Amino acid sequence: MEKRKAAGLSLTIIVILISFCIPGNTYLDVKGIRTVGVLVSFLIMLVTEALPVVVTSLVYCGLMPLLGITENLAEALSGYSQPIVFFTLASFGIAAALTEIPLSQRILRKLLEMFGQGIESVLLAMMVACAVFSSIVSNVPTCAIFMAISLDFLKLYEDETDRRKTGRAFMIAIPIASMIGGMMTPAGSSINLIAISQLEIYTGADISFIQWMVAGIPMSLVLIPLAWWLAIKIYKPVPVTKEKIQQFINKMSEDIPEKLDVQERKVMVIVGSTLILWITSSWISQINVMVVAILGCCLMFFPKVEVLNVDTFLRENSWDAFFLVGTVLSISGAMIKNGVSDCIAGLIPVMNVSPQLLNAFVAVLIFVSLIVIPVATSLLPILSATLITVAVNAGASPALIMMTAAFCACNCYLLPLDTVPLITYSKGYYSMTDMAKSTIFLQITVVLLSAVWLPVLGKIVGLV
Numbered sequence: 462m463e464k465r466k467a468a469g470l471s472l473t474i475i476v477i478l479i480s481f482c483i484p485g486n487t488y489l490d491v492k493g494i495r496t497v498g499v500l501v502s503f504l505i506m507l508v509t510e511a512l513p514v515v516v517t518s519l520v521y522c523g524l525m526p527l528l529g530i531t532e533n534l535a536e537a538l539s540g541y542s543q544p545i546v547f548f549t550l551a552s553f554g555i556a557a558a559l560t561e562i563p564l565s566q567r568i569l570r571k572l573l574e575m576f577g578q579g580i581e582s583v584l585l586a587m588m589v590a591c592a593v594f595s596s597i598v599s600n601v602p603t604c605a606i607f608m609a610i611s612l613d614f615l616k617l618y619e620d621e622t623d624r625r626k627t628g629r630a631f632m633i634a635i636p637i638a639s640m641i642g643g644m645m646t647p648a649g650s651s652i653n654l655i656a657i658s659q660l661e662i663y664t665g666a667d668i669s670f671i672q673w674m675v676a677g678i679p680m681s682l683v684l685i686p687l688a689w690w691l692a693i694k695i696y697k698p699v700p701v702t703k704e705k706i707q708q709f710i711n712k713m714s715e716d717i718p719e720k721l722d723v724q725e726r727k728v729m730v731i732v733g734s735t736l737i738l739w740i741t742s743s744w745i746s747q748i749n750v751m752v753v754a755i756l757g758c759c760l761m762f763f764p765k766v767e768v769l770n771v772d773t774f775l776r777e778n779s780w781d782a783f784f785l786v787g788t789v790l791s792i793s794g795a796m797i798k799n800g801v802s803d804c805i806a807g808l809i810p811v812m813n814v815s816p817q818l819l820n821a822f823v824a825v826l827i828f829v830s831l832i833v834i835p836v837a838t839s840l841l842p843i844l845s846a847t848l849i850t851v852a853v854n855a856g857a858s859p860a861l862i863m864m865t866a867a868f869c870a871c872n873c874y875l876l877p878l879d880t881v882p883l884i885t886y887s888k889g890y891y892s893m894t895d896m897a898k899s900t901i902f903l904q905i906t907v908v909l910l911s912a913v914w915l916p917v918l919g920k921i922v923g924l925v
Contacts, residue, residue, distance in 0.1 A: 518788035548755065558732075569590040591642060640881055641681050817916055872900075
């Protein structure tokens, strides 16, 4: 790890120095080339974890004006003024309140009582519960919650070899399910809101909550069973007796209050009302999804409500996500201003093809890009302007293209390098290449669904 960090810092400095040595050309001027150098060095810092994410994000906010990428510090911090940054804070606040109540355990217990006949059905129940929870709560805390539940379940195995073999299936399946569930609604992942906000910034168009759900839920309904089938066939979890499964259910029941207490009711009312308002925003344009999330989160602190306190909010919030999204949006803004996005778009030929082929091209482009930039929240803002330009040049719907890009970015699990799969990878149950054995087939399916389903959906809901 220390060698990787040292290599990351060294390579970062070299990339920045090289970018200062390259003269301007017909494609990019000096400022544009330096912007590319800053982007590449920033990604190297993230992938090598040379510094903590928060520190890296702040360092680059300071470097942008120092290196002449932005005019001043205010411009380098412009990404932090975008609503999606504060939606990220609010979504983690809502997630923190939900983790304080046993809602996820209640959902899982009910599914286990219905389907917990064997290890395969237990895994399916875990994945379904995880996906449903992830549709309204950010996939990062969702993955952490269900990982903890899965680790408790794995204690049923007395044999270490059986436990680790089964653990591999669960630790790979849980982040996949949380990322697939994040596709269902705009609130399921910050990636979705980034796509919607970037579309609005560059085109003035919008994608409603219902339009997103009509597209995302059917795709999730296809992908979850497929992901489960691949997990049991490829990773082969070790069977466990029905009696042991019942012991786990009984233990969960002991830990979960029989009746909803006052705090749990308050959280469910606030989250339920937030979800209703999000859906209502599809018809009432004055209702803003991000405003609802922020006010819903704040309501949890109010006197007589008090289902969340400041200490818990500060502790449970993902400050990595907050600073990463803000800095990435600032860098993407510099890329647009300094001509980098136009240059990238110019390298992609104007394609006079069907919507199906264009969607398939964009899906493949995103998945290939994720291999190079395996941080989905960084990739989408960087490519947004380029993708919208490609859509306009092809006479296609920018909204449909951005939705395609977001769905693919949500499924960033070819390798466990994104924030979500890293949560379970850190537990040591599987190797870096284990995940790809099943996820490559899932990503191929996403490409096919993007090409076949989304253009049809676009015509139905008016995105085309």
